[in-house]
Amino acid sequence: MALRTKSEGDSAAHELDCAQQIVRILFERTGLPAIIRNPPAVIVGAGNWISFTVDQAVSSETVLGLRDPAGELAFVPDVLNRSAAVRSRTSPSLHLTNLGSGKNLVGHVDAHYYVKNPIGHADEFLRNKTTAPSELLKRDLFRQ
Numbered sequence: 001m002a003l004r005t006k007s008e009g010d011s012a013a014h015e016l017d018c019a020q021q022i023v024r025i026l027f028e029r030t031g032l033p034a035i036i037r038n039p040p041a042v043i044v045g046a047g048n049w050i051s052f053t054v055d056q057a058v059s060s061e062t063v064l065g066l067r068d069p070a071g072e073l074a075f076v077p078d079v080l081n082r083s084a085a086v087r088s089r090t091s092p093s094l095h096l097t098n099l100g101s102g103k104n105l106v107g108h109v110d111a112h113y114y115v116k117n118p119i120g121h122a123d124e125f126l127r128n129k130t131t132a133p134s135e136l137l138k139r140d141l142f143r144q
Helices: 006-030 060-064 118-127 133-138
Strands: 041-044 050-054 075-077 086-088 093-096 105-110
Touching (some): 006 050, 006 086, 006 133
Antiparallel strands (some): 050 105, 086 093
16 A cells, blocks of 8 residues: 655645635536535546535436526536536536436536537547646636
8 A cells, every 4th residue: 555645645635625616616607506405525536537426416407597697508418418417618617417317416527618629628538637626726717
C-alpha cells in the first residue's frame, strides 16, 4: 500500500473543495436548486472526473424545463440517450445520466460543452481524463 504524503492529501482535499464549488455553481446557474431538495454528494475520481449523486429521483421533463438566469433553457437532451440523460449548456457542463429511472440522480461534470467545443469534449472522452477541478474553477464557467 502506498502512503500518501501530507501535500498529496492537501492537494486531494483542495481538488474536492474546488469540485464541490463547481457543482454548486453549475447547479445554481442551471436552476437545479428549484427542483432538488438535497445537496449533491461530490467526489473527484480517477482522471479528475467530478461525479455527484443527489438523494432524489428526477424526471428528464422536469430538468428540461429549467431555465438559466438569462431565461434560456438550461439543459438539452443527450444525443445518445435522449430519454434518460441531459447536458447543461454551460461550459463546463453538467451531464445528468439517469433521469426518469426512479433512482437517485447521478451525473458528472464535463470540462467542455460538446456543442461549443466538440474537440475538447471528444478528447476528454477518448483519454478518459479531464481538467483538474482547480483549473476548471479558474475558467469563465458560464460561456454559452
